[in-house]
Amino acid sequence: MLAARPLAPCARVYQLPRAGSSTAEYEDAVATSRRGYRYAVADGASASAFARLWAQLLVHAYTGGSLDAPTLEDDLAPAQARWLELVGRRRLPWYAEEQSRRGAFAALVGLSLGVDQHWSALAVGDCCLFQIRGDALVTAIPLNDPSQFTVRPLLLGSRPAANGELRSAGAIVVADGTWQPGDTFLLMSDALAALFLSRVRAGGDPPLAALDFDGTASGFRSWTRRLRSAGCLRNDDVSLLWLGIDLDYGAVT
Amino acid sequence: MAYQAEISRSNPTCFLFLVDQSGSMADPFGSSVGRSKADELATILNRLLASLVIRCSKDEGVRDYFEVGVLGYGGGKVAPALAGAVANLPIVPIGRLADEPLRVEDRLQKVSDGAGGLVEQSVKFPIWVDPRAEGGTPMTEALAQGHMALSDWVGRHPGAFPPVVFNITDGEATDGDPAPAAERLRSLGTDDGSTLLFNVHLSERRAPSVEFPATDEALADSFARRLFSMSSPLPPHLQTAARQEGYEVPNGSRGFVFNADAAAVIQFLDIGTRPANLR
Numbered sequence: 001m002l003a004a005r006p007l008a009p010c011a012r013v014y015q016l017p018r019a020g021s022s023t024a025e026y027e028d029a030v031a032t033s034r035r036g037y038r039y040a041v042a043d044g045a046s047a048s049a050f051a052r053l054w055a056q057l058l059v060h061a062y063t064g065g066s067l068d069a070p071t072l073e074d075d076l077a078p079a080q081a082r083w084l085e086l087v088g089r090r091r092l093p094w095y096a097e098e099q100s101r102r103g104a105f106a107a108l109v110g111l112s113l114g115v116d117q118h119w120s121a122l123a124v125g126d127c128c129l130f131q132i133r134g135d136a137l138v139t140a141i142p143l144n145d146p147s148q149f150t151v152r153p154l155l156l157g158s159r160p161a162a163n164g165e166l167r168s169a170g171a172i173v174v175a176d177g178t179w180q181p182g183d184t185f186l187l188m189s190d191a192l193a194a195l196f197l198s199r200v201r202a203g204g205d206p207p208l209a210a211l212d213f214d215g216t217a218s219g220f221r222s223w224t225r226r227l228r229s230a231g232c233l234r235n236d237d238v239s240l241l242w243l244g245i246d247l248d249y250g251a252v253t
Numbered sequence: 254m255a256y257q258a259e260i261s262r263s264n265p266t267c268f269l270f271l272v273d274q275s276g277s278m279a280d281p282f283g284s285s286v287g288r289s290k291a292d293e294l295a296t297i298l299n300r301l302l303a304s305l306v307i308r309c310s311k312d313e314g315v316r317d318y319f320e321v322g323v324l325g326y327g328g329g330k331v332a333p334a335l336a337g338a339v340a341n342l343p344i345v346p347i348g349r350l351a352d353e354p355l356r357v358e359d360r361l362q363k364v365s366d367g368a369g370g371l372v373e374q375s376v377k378f379p380i381w382v383d384p385r386a387e388g389g390t391p392m393t394e395a396l397a398q399g400h401m402a403l404s405d406w407v408g409r410h411p412g413a414f415p416p417v418v419f420n421i422t423d424g425e426a427t428d429g430d431p432a433p434a435a436e437r438l439r440s441l442g443t444d445d446g447s448t449l450l451f452n453v454h455l456s457e458r459r460a461p462s463v464e465f466p467a468t469d470e471a472l473a474d475s476f477a478r479r480l481f482s483m484s485s486p487l488p489p490h491l492q493t494a495a496r497q498e499g500y501e502v503p504n505g506s507r508g509f510v511f512n513a514d515a516a517a518v519i520q521f522l523d524i525g526t527r528p529a530n531l532r
Contacts, residue, residue, distance in 0.1 A: 020261050025311070049311050094357045094377040095310040098303075101376065152497050164368050235259060 007115050007249055009185075011039065014220040014240040019228055021237070027052045028189045028239040029106075031059035037113040038063040041127050041239050043189040044106045045155055049099035050087050054158045055106040057083055062110035062122070069122050069174040073163050076156065083158040103159030109142075109187050111243070113179065120176040124166065125155045128193035130186040131177065135206040142173035146198040149190055184208065185243040191236035195227065211240075255446035256488040258414040260318050266414040267320045267344060267406050268305060271395045272298055272334060272382065273422035273455075274327030279386035280423075280457050283512050290455045291384035294421050297453060298323070299380050301419065304519045306351040306379075315348040322402055323381070326395035328388035335381055343402045354379035392426035396434035400441060407443050415446045420483075421453040424476030435483035446488065451508035452480040462513035465495065467505035477511055484509040 011034070017026040027044035029052070040059040044051025057079040061067050067075045087100050107125025114120075121129050123142040126149055131139035143149060154171035157163050166172055179185075188196060199210035213223035220240070227233035260266050278291040285293075302321065309318045322344040325334030337353045339345045360378040363371040403416050418438060441448045460473040465487060469478040484507040487495065495502040 020263055025313075047308065052312065093314075093352070094354070094379055095303075095306045095315060095351055096312075098307055098377050099310050101374070150497060151494075161364070161366055161368075164365070235261075 007037065007113065008034075008246060009037070009113065010244045010246070012215070012242045012244075014217060014238075014242070016221050016224050016238045018235050018237050019225070020235075025052075026237050027055060027106075028237045029055035029059045030187075030239050030241050031056075031063045032241070033063035033065075036063065036065055037115075038065065038110065039113075039185070039187060039241055039243060040108065040110040041187040041189055041241050042106045042108045043125070043127050043237065043239070044104060046236075048102065048104045049096060050083065050158070051104040051106055053086060054079075054083055054104035054156075055108075057158075058106055058108045058156060059110075062108065067110065067122065069172055072122070072124075072172055073160070073167070076163070077160070080158050080160060103157045103162050105155040105157050105162065107153060107155050107190065111185055111187060113185075113245075117178050117180070118176060119179050119185075121174065123173040123175075124171055126150075126153045126190040126193065128188050128190070128197075129175075130188070130193075130196065130207070131179070132184040132186070132207045133180060133182070137200055137207045139175065139177060140197065141175045143193065144197065145201065146194045149194045153190075179245055181245055181249040182247045183245045185245075186211075187239075187241040187243070189237060189239040191234040192224075192238045192240055195233050211242075254490075256414065256490045258412060258443070258445035260414050262317050264413055265318055265320055265346075265410070267322070267403065267410070267416040268301075269344070269399050269403060269416060269418045270298060270301070270321075270323045270334075271392075271399055271418065271420040271422075272323060272325050273390060273392065273420075274325045274334070274385040274387060275390035275423075275425070275427070276327070276386055276388055277390065277423055277425050278327070278384075278455075282455060282457065283459055289384065289386065290423050290457065291386040293455050295380075295382055295384040297421060297455075298382055299378065301519065302350065302381050303379050305347055308519055309347050310351070315351040317346040317348050319347040320344050320406070321347055321350050324395055324398055324402075325382075325385070326391050327385065329391065331391055331395045331398045344406060350381070354381050355383070356380050389427040390422070390425055391428045392420070392422060393428045393431040393434045396420070396431055396438050400434070400438045403438070403441050403448060407441055407448075411444055413443050413445065415443050416441070416448045418448060418450045419453060420450065420480075421455065422480070423455050423457075424452075424480050432479065432483055439485055447485070449485045449488075449491075449508060450483065451510075452484045453513075454480050454509070454511045456512055458512075460512065463509075463511035464513050465500060465502050465506040466509060467503040467507070472511060481507060481509045 040062040042055035042058045044055040061079045107127040109123040109127035213219045282290045282293040323334040362376045366372045469481045487506045
């Protein structure tokens with residue numbers, strides 16, 4: 001019996017903590033839901049505490065299908081309640097209690113692929129999504145130029161009061177489009193996204209040539225460390241979710 | 254380019270506070286009733302120290318991005334002003350300071366309710382230094398002792414972001430002109446630049462507060478003008494950060510504030526992403 005090849009994107013995840021920090025101190029988070037075709041990267045803000053936990057809760061809320069842009073502030077409530085419950089279990093010294101009162105903050109970018117060849121995305125902060133088709137960068141959200149990265153982005157807070165101005169400030173970014181077999185989607189935390197965009201905007205090579213490592217996890221780590229040492233890449237936690245759509249998608253087999 | 258060194262646990266920077274504890278600090282502060290300059294100084298200093306601790310506080314504890322010293326001057330002498338287990342230490346890692354306040358008070362603070370309004374919330378307010386006002390004002394000697402402490406520190410941290418000194422005072426030095434000592438202190442540096450000297454001037458004058466001016470034209474008296482002239486110009490990198498924090502900072506701004514809080518300075522230093530919606 002003949003059947004069309006199903007959607008089975010190849011998702012590869014690359015991660016490295018900032019130099020001088022341990023894996024336990026890594027505050028980015030990455031999650032994928034292969035069945036739901038949902039993918040997310042979050043970056044906990046280093047100025048807040050318990051941001052690693054918040055970033056993890058956010059990516060799982062997104063890939064679990066719980067976050068929709070029109071109702072985002074309300075949709076965050078279960079993750080916020082869980083964050084508060086987990087943080088509140090511990091007896092905290094005064095400074096951690098003060099950090100807890102202020103809440104944790106994180107950037108989030110999420111991508112949903114549809115089998116109808118549409119995609120939709122949600123982004124808050126400076127984690128980025130890029131769509132590449134052939135030699136062209138066809139989508140870059142929420143930022144599309146390296147000059148747009150700052151150390152003061154608006155981010156998702158684990159305390160509801162922190163998110164009151166996100167929508168009016170235009171910080172909740174949505175996008176959609178279509179994908180084709182052979183497309184590549186890249187989700188990145190900010191340091192790598194800024195480097196990627198600066199290389200792409202410099203022109204010359206195809207976008208994927210900006211990520212000139214060998215595709216292995218160890219190759220990514222060596223490549224990242226070299227870029228940091230050369231001063232090309234800010235010393236920050238780095239996450240990359242590389243999603244390739246099979247060129248044979250939909251072919252009858 | 255100067256003032257770009259990464260601040261990290263392996264490459265910390267240093268904050269030194271010189272605090273005026275002389276008799277004139279018992280005088281009233283600005284237009285407030287029943288509140289002295291010494292009261293205001295203690296509030297500013299404790300808030301600055303708490304801001305430093307919180308800036309370094311993470312899930313697992315406080316990361317030693319900073320080292321901190323507090324020298325008090327008054328009563329005819331200059332001496333370390335911290336108490337408890339960190340007393341008499343010229344400079345301590347921020348993690349040790351975090352665990353050694355004299356006490357932690359609960360204070361009410363107005364915070365955003367997320368819907369455009371304000372609500373009162375109880376916040377933790379640690380106290381390391383209580384108000385004190387006694388005798389003369391050996392500011393020149395305090396700047397000289399600060400120079401001594403930091404000479405040693407920069408020798409041990411040649412690649413660090415340069416030390417940041419806050420001198421909190423009413424400006425009435427009684428041991429001569431402090432300007433040459435201030436200049437010597439500012440001349441100390443690391444490979445990343447010279448020591449930054451911020452002066453926080455507390456006055457009984459009922460004049461509007463001034464933050465990071467580029468000239469001394471709006472300053473109320475000769476004490477303010479002298480402290481302004483002793484203050485470091487804000488490096489371009491910090492000017493940019495100050496503007497991102499919402500301050501109007503003209504080119505040529507100096508690290509001087511008059512009857513104002515100076516805790517914002519800590520946010521000018523880059524030790525990672527700080528959300529714009531974190532107040």
